[in-house]
Amino acid sequence: xxxxxxxxxxxxxxxxxxxxxxxxxxxxxxxxxxxxxxxxxxxxxxxxxxxxxxxxxxxxxxxxxxxxxxxxxxxxxxxxxxxxxxxxxxxxxxxxxxxxxxxxxxxxxxxxxxxxxxxx
Amino acid sequence: xxxxxxxxxxxxxxxxxxxxxxxxxxxxxxxxxxxxxxxxxxxxxxxxxxxxxxxxxxxxxxxxxxxxxxxxxxxxxxxxxxxxxxxxxxxxxxxxxxxxxxxxxxxxxxxxxxxxxxxx
Numbered sequence: 001x002x003x004x005x006x007x008x009x010x011x012x013x014x015x016x017x018x019x020x021x022x023x024x025x026x027x028x029x030x031x032x033x034x035x036x037x038x039x040x041x042x043x044x045x046x047x048x049x050x051x052x053x054x055x056x057x058x059x060x061x062x063x064x065x066x067x068x069x070x071x072x073x074x075x076x077x078x079x080x081x082x083x084x085x086x087x088x089x090x091x092x093x094x095x096x097x098x099x100x101x102x103x104x105x106x107x108x109x110x111x112x113x114x115x116x117x118x119x120x
Numbered sequence: 121x122x123x124x125x126x127x128x129x130x131x132x133x134x135x136x137x138x139x140x141x142x143x144x145x146x147x148x149x150x151x152x153x154x155x156x157x158x159x160x161x162x163x164x165x166x167x168x169x170x171x172x173x174x175x176x177x178x179x180x181x182x183x184x185x186x187x188x189x190x191x192x193x194x195x196x197x198x199x200x201x202x203x204x205x206x207x208x209x210x211x212x213x214x215x216x217x218x219x220x221x222x223x224x225x226x227x228x229x230x231x232x233x234x235x236x237x238x239x240x
Contacts, residue, residue: 003183004199005190008175027199029171030150030222034195051149055128055218057177063123070125075154079124079147098175102150102222 001028008034014111017043022099024112030102031109037061037090037097045087050101052080059095063088121148128154134231137163142219144232150222151229157181157210157217165207170221172200179215183208 004025011023011034019041022033037059045064054061055077062071063078064087072078080086101108124145131143131154139161142153157179165184174181175197182191183198184207192198200206221228 001199001201003185003190003201003204005192006197008195008197025173025175025197025199027171027173027222028201030173030220032173032175032197032220034175034197051147053145053147053150053152053220055145055152055154065123070123072125075128077126077128077145077152077154079121079145081121081123081148084123098218100150100152100173100220102147 012112014108017041022108024105024108026104026109028104030100031104033099033101033105033108035095035097035099037088037095039090039092039094041090041094043088045085047083047085048101048105049082050103050105051082053100054078054080055098057096057098059093060091061088061095061097062090132232134228137161142228144225144228146224146229148224150220151224153219153221153225153228155215155217155219157208157215159210159212159214161210161214163208165205167203167205168221168225169202170223170225171202173220174198174200175218177216177218179213180211181208181215181217182210 013021019038025032056072133141139158145152
């Protein structure tokens with residue numbers, strides 16, 4: 001892979017859940033996903049074997065794990081090991097967050113290739 | 121590893137280069153580093169086998185690869201494969217950027233453990 005440079009505004013968004021859109025940047029070993037939650041949007045409980053690391057840039061995103069809500073504001077972050085079931089919700093103003101996955105979410109890549117998302 | 125939650129303000133910063141400080145969040149497979157460049161700070165040319173993915177949050181960060189400067193503003197990102205030599209500089213207002221590495225930069229972990237950085 002050659003170095004890649006992207007402007008996220010030019011990356012085609014894909015829908016993660018109703019009102020939750022992601023703009024991905026894929027490496028070989030890891031990927032970054034710039035996510036925008038519309039006001040009040042939620043992500044249903046799910047799990048995946050991929051490690052997930054995140055940081056909130058704007059608004060509030062809560063991760064719910066084992067029935068406990070972890071509400072995160074700007075410049076708060078988390079690490080979720082693989083296979084930990086989690087759901088998410090955001091505050092009334094929505095949220096902008098970055099998720100990092102390792103390994104790459106090939107399910108995301110397939111959805112993005114289907115939609116023609118390639119960056120700049 | 122259990123899920124981790126951190127407030128980056130509470131993470132002890134370590135010095136990457138003069139005027140360049142990082143606040144790391146370590147997973148098992150990947151890590152995130154929240155980096156603050158002081159005005160005019162630079163990172164000398166270096167390379168590492170780790171894949172690096174980044175996004176600029178504030179200001180301008182330039183990556184110099186093979187003598188070519190790639191100037192990145194807010195919400196612009198990049199992927200650098202491992203072993204690609206690069207240096208960096210920022211604009212007069214400094215910059216805030218997120219770097220992601222996979223695998224984990226164990227050299228960073230050792231420096232942080234030495235300084236007692238553990239998150240919240």
